Amino acid sequence: xxxxxxxxxxxxxxxxxxxxxxxxxxxxxxxxxxxxxxxxxxxxxxxxxxxxxxxxxxxxxxxxxxxxxxxxxxxxxxxxxxxxxxxxxxxxxxxxxxxxxxxxxxxxxxxxxxxxxxxxxxxxxxxxxxxxxxxxxxxxxxxxxxxxxxxxxxxxxxxxxxxxx
Amino acid sequence: xxxxxxxxxxxxxxxxxxxxxxxxxxxxxxxxxxxxxxxxxxxxxxxxxxxxxxxxxxxxxxxxxxxxxxxxxxxxxxxxxxxxxxxxxxxxxxxxxxxxxxxxxxxxxxxxxxxxxxxxxxxxxxxxxxxxxxxxxxxxxxxxxxxxxxxxxxxxxxxxxxxxxxxxxxxxxxxxxxxxxxxxxxxxxxxxxxxxxxxxxxxxxxxxxxxxxxxxxxxxxxxxxxxxxxxxxxxxxxxxxxxxxxxxxxxxxxxxxxxxxxxxxxxxxxxxxxxxxxxxxxxxxxxxxxxxxxxxxxxxxxxxxxxxxxxxxxxxxxxxxxxxxxxxxxxxxxxxxxxxxxxxxxxxxxxxxxxxxxxxxxxxxxxxxxxxxxxxxxxxxxxxxxxxxxxxxxxxxxxxxxxxxxxxxxxxxxxxxxxxxxxxxxxxxxxxxxxxxxxxxxxxxxxxxxxxxxxxxxxxxxxxxxxxxxxxxxxxxxxxxxxxxxxx
Numbered sequence: 001x002x003x004x005x006x007x008x009x010x011x012x013x014x015x016x017x018x019x020x021x022x023x024x025x026x027x028x029x030x031x032x033x034x035x036x037x038x039x040x041x042x043x044x045x046x047x048x049x050x051x052x053x054x055x056x057x058x059x060x061x062x063x064x065x066x067x068x069x070x071x072x073x074x075x076x077x078x079x080x081x082x083x084x085x086x087x088x089x090x091x092x093x094x095x096x097x098x099x100x101x102x103x104x105x106x107x108x109x110x111x112x113x114x115x116x117x118x119x120x121x122x123x124x125x126x127x128x129x130x131x132x133x134x135x136x137x138x139x140x141x142x143x144x145x146x147x148x149x150x151x152x153x154x155x156x157x158x159x160x161x162x163x164x165x
Numbered sequence: 166x167x168x169x170x171x172x173x174x175x176x177x178x179x180x181x182x183x184x185x186x187x188x189x190x191x192x193x194x195x196x197x198x199x200x201x202x203x204x205x206x207x208x209x210x211x212x213x214x215x216x217x218x219x220x221x222x223x224x225x226x227x228x229x230x231x232x233x234x235x236x237x238x239x240x241x242x243x244x245x246x247x248x249x250x251x252x253x254x255x256x257x258x259x260x261x262x263x264x265x266x267x268x269x270x271x272x273x274x275x276x277x278x279x280x281x282x283x284x285x286x287x288x289x290x291x292x293x294x295x296x297x298x299x300x301x302x303x304x305x306x307x308x309x310x311x312x313x314x315x316x317x318x319x320x321x322x323x324x325x326x327x328x329x330x331x332x333x334x335x336x337x338x339x340x341x342x343x344x345x346x347x348x349x350x351x352x353x354x355x356x357x358x359x360x361x362x363x364x365x366x367x368x369x370x371x372x373x374x375x376x377x378x379x380x381x382x383x384x385x386x387x388x389x390x391x392x393x394x395x396x397x398x399x400x401x402x403x404x405x406x407x408x409x410x411x412x413x414x415x416x417x418x419x420x421x422x423x424x425x426x427x428x429x430x431x432x433x434x435x436x437x438x439x440x441x442x443x444x445x446x447x448x449x450x451x452x453x454x455x456x457x458x459x460x461x462x463x464x465x466x467x468x469x470x471x472x473x474x475x476x477x478x479x480x481x482x483x484x485x486x487x488x489x490x491x492x493x494x495x496x497x498x499x500x501x502x503x504x505x506x507x508x509x510x511x512x513x514x515x516x517x518x519x520x521x522x523x524x525x526x527x528x529x530x531x532x533x534x535x536x537x538x539x540x541x542x543x544x545x546x547x548x549x550x551x552x553x554x555x556x557x558x559x560x561x562x563x564x565x566x567x568x569x570x571x572x573x574x575x576x577x578x579x580x581x582x583x584x585x586x587x588x589x590x591x592x593x594x595x596x597x598x599x600x601x602x603x604x605x606x607x608x609x610x611x612x613x614x615x616x617x618x619x620x621x622x623x624x625x626x627x628x629x630x631x632x633x634x635x636x637x638x639x640x641x642x643x644x645x646x647x648x649x650x651x652x653x
Contacts, residue, residue, distance in 0.1 A: 012628035014638045021638065023628070025621045034629045041520055043630035047622055054626040057519040057576035063631070064519070065623045069571030070583050072615075072623040076631075 011130065077129050092140065092159045094131060096122065099151045102144045106130075111139045112162070119157055120144070137161045166480045167191055167242040167266065172210065173231050174246030176534030177550055178456070179206035182244045185472040194238050196231060198224035200544060205536055212238055221544040225249045228256045235265050242266040242479060244472075248546065251455040252279060268479045270432045270454045271380065277429060278452040288449040291428040293421040296440075296448040298363035301344055308344060311362040312337050320344060322351035323359035333365060366442030368600035371395070372407050373438040373453075374422035375463045377474055377484060380432025384423050385488045387463050387471075389415065390436075393599040394588060396511050401581065402588060403459035404498045405466050408559055408597030414445050421449065432482075434460075434475050443600075458501070458548070461532060465497035465555040496562040497555045500570060500585045503547040507584040507611045513547045516540075519577030529554045529569035541578050549580065559597065563589050584611050 016022040020031045035044040035051065044053040054067030063076040103121040107113060113133040120142075121130045141158040144150055171194040172182045179195060183206060186193040195210030198221040207213050214234040218224030226249055235243060243260050245251035251269065258272035269275070278284045288295050299311040300323070311318060320332040320343045332343035344360065352358040375387040391407035392400040407415065422437035429452075436457050438450040460471050469491065477485045504514045521537045523529075533550035535541070541549065552569050556562040570586035587610045588594055593603070604611060628634045 012624050012634070017638070023625060025624055028621065030621070030625060032625055032629060034635070037630065041630075043626050045626055045629050047625055052622050052626060054623065054630075055520055055522065055574045055576065056627060056630045058631075059517070059519055059577055063627045064576035065627045065630075066574045066576060067623050067626055068619055069586060070615075070619065070623075071576065071580075072620060072627075073579070074624060074627055076627075 013130070092135070092137060092161065093155055094119070094134075094157045094159065096150055096152060096154050096156055100149070102146050102148045102150070102156075105142055105144070105146055107139050107142070109139050109142055113137060113139060113159060119159070122150075122156070131156065133159050135159060135161060166476060169194060169238065169240040170242045170244055170268075170476075171196065171231070171235050171238070171240040172206070172244050172246065173225070174244075174249055174251075175201055175204065175206055175225060176545065177532045177548065178246040178248075178458070178534070180209060180534055181532050182246060182472050183209045185470065185476070189473065189476070191476075194234065194240055196225070196234055200540075200542060204539070205534060214238065221542075222249075228253070228259060232259060232263060232265075235260070235263065240265060242268055242476075244268045244475070245455065247455050247458060252453070254279065266479050268433065268475050270378075270435060274380075274429055274431055275454045278431075278435075278454055281451070284452060285449070287428055288425055291421075291424045293425050293449045294447060296363050298361050300359070300361045301348070302359065303348075308337075308340060312340055314362065314364050316340075317365045317367065318343075318362045319365040320347040320360055320362050322347065322355055322357070323361055324351065324355040324357040334362075364446075364448075366440055366446060366448070368443050368602065369393075370407070370441040370600050371400070371438065372410070372418055372441045372447070373436050373457075374419055375457075375460065375471075376422055376426050376431065376435050376437060377478060378426050378431035378433065378435065379478060379482060379484045380430060381482075382427055382430050383484055384427045384431060385484060385486065385491060386419050386423050387467050387469060387491060388493055389418060390457075390459055390462055391599065392459060393601050394594075394603050395601050396507075396604055400459065401501045401503070402498065402585065403462055404496065404559070404562070405462040406493065406496065408599060410441075411445060414441070414447065418447055421447075425449065426452070433478050434471055458551070459499050461530060461551065461553040462497040462499045465530070465553060466493050466495055467491055468494070495555055495557045496559040497553060498559075498562045498566045498589065499551050499553045500566060500589065501548055501581075502550045502552065502573070502575065502585070503581050504541045504549055504578045505547050505581055506579045507581045511581070513543055514541070514579035515543055516578035518549075518575060520574060521576075522572075522574035524552070524569040524572035526572060527554065527565050527568045529565070549575070549578075560595065563595055587611075587613055 013024045015024050022029055022031055030047050033046040037043050041056050054065050057064040061076055063074050065072045100122045103123050105120055106118045114136050116132045118130050118132055137159040140160040143155045169192040170186055172179045183193050193210045195206050195213045196216050197207045198216055200221045216224035216230045243265055250256040254272040254275040257267045260267045285295050297314050301307050316335050318334045332347045334340035334343040347360045348358050351360050371392045372389050374389050376384050378384040388405055389407050390403050390405045392403040394402035418439055434456050436453040439447045440450055441447040464471055474485055505511045506514050517540045518537055530553040535549050554562055554565040554569055556565050567586055567590040570582055573582055591610055
């Protein structure tokens with residue numbers, strides 16, 4: 001059976017930094033370590049103790065990887081934008097760049113969050129993007145529910161800075 | 166030899182010809198369309214002339230502009246490469262009349278061999294087997310005559326093409342119904358009910374012979390090439406010698422090629438193509454009156470530099486060597502790396518080559534018309550480069566080919582590299598069980614499921630190699646530090 005890359009969550013998600021970096025892809029977790037970057041855009045990593053290396057080329061929104069004698073092409077979502085909610089406003093409003101669907105809501109109103117904490121996972125243009133907090137603060141509002149669809153420019157959530165006391 | 170040679174082509178073949186000119190110290194001229202202004206062939210030539218055209222390919226087909234470039238830069242010979250104007254007899258004639266040596270056969274020979282009917286007649290005259298056929302005009306005894314050709318038969322529309330109106334008949338009753346059906350379809354599709362039947366070769370192999378002639382009737386052959394691995398009727402893997410061929414049949418094919426081109430008084434390099442059936446039956450297909458894409462496999466097994474031989478024949482009007490001086494050593498395989506998506510019906514791909522790394526651990530020849538930074542457009546053929554390997558045995562050559570392909574890195578444009586690697590690494594290829602329907606018979610070589618684990622490893626490499634991902638992964642509080650999303 002050919003795998004259908006469209007059918008699964010294929011984010012590379014950091015689940016722990018210490019004692020070792022652990023990432024989750026779909027259902028599997030891996031302990032990973034960056035060994036180094038060589039010349040000619042090669043990257044060597046340890047994945048569960050085994051060395052894997054490959055060449056990378058980033059072409060705007062796509063990332064090409066050649067490893068193990070095979071070429072893979074992935075869409076690249078800017079990790080910083082994804083982690084910080086794209087076009088966040090000064091008021092802490094998180095507004096979507098594109099129309100999409102809410103896959104999951106990871107926090108509730110009133111939660112205290114740190115920069116980068118996952119707030120929502122959305123699916124847009126066949127991409128799953130997890131939106132993270134762009135600042136430390138309190139979740140003032142979650143404007144959407146799981147499975148809800150939204151248009152470009154829709155308000156998704158508001159994170160207000162902690163009240164200084 | 167020559168004062169100055171203009172190369173009327175682009176891409177890998179222009180680079181290939183320029184390399185020889187450079188080695189021989191002959192000044193060179195490149196022609197180019199604006200879209201190719203940064204192409205390797207333009208940089209490599211001593212002089213360059215821009216050609217204009219409504220579409221880029223039209224520029225390379227514009228004989229008047231090319232001829233004007235020859236005059237302006239005072240060249241005395243022109244190499245046409247393959248494709249474009251290479252087999253245009255009128256062009257060859259015009260070039261010759263302008264006092265410029267056309268590096269290829271004479272216009273008259275080109276016309277003779279370019280005509281399907283005349284070249285078939287010539288082949289028959291030279292005693293070379295041509296696919297027997299019987300025209301079916303509707304007379305009572307025609308079907309019986311056709312049946313005598315031997316089954317299976319292919320019934321085709323005379324005005325046809327693209328497989329429309331084609332029927333396969335395995336016995337007489339099938340032939341009778343095929344004739345009725347084909348006739349009505351031919352009338353419907355082409356407005357012409359004429360049909361004919363010809364012998365159908367099952368699991369046919371494409372075998373061709375490289376020849377060199379002096380134009381006076383002296384011809385030598387440089388062995389055969391097998392080009393049975395094809396997609397969309399175009400070759401993608403070629404080798405020399407042919408795999409597992411009966412030596413008697415091989416000799417008969419080589420002799421036929423020489424006899425035909427001798428009869429035609431062929432001058433310069435040419436290729437005689439044949440189709441070979443499972444039962445050893447072979448038929449003449451056509452003559453390609455030019456250098457072929459797959460010429461490097463012949464160069465590697467004979468040690469003869471074909472472009473140099475072409476130049477010498479064009480300059481001296483005699484063959485640089487005798488048949489006895491041509492020796493064969495080892496086995497060579499060529500793989501055509503094309504910008505395309507094999508898993509989507511080999512649809513041509515476009516984009517910019519962002520990263521290009523050659524094989525490191527095996528010695529492979531690369532004939533390339535691109536480099537890092539080259540933008541691949543749909544304006545031209547999808548061929549980017551060719552990898553050619555040579556080894557003592559076919560098995561070693563196939564292994565080398567596979568390693569070379571696995572090590573070749575070309576990122577930024579979709580290519581057939583991985584599919585080629587699977588083909589040369591496959592059991593049926595290694596066994597030499599080749600025929601022109603090879604890829605239809607083994608579709609999994611094209612559409613191979615991705616190993617999910619390998620894909621996840623690739624994603625991790627993609628993520629950890631990304632400075633933005635690393636910044637977030639290592640710089641934010643945990644747990645649930647951050648997320649990068651990568652998706653196919």
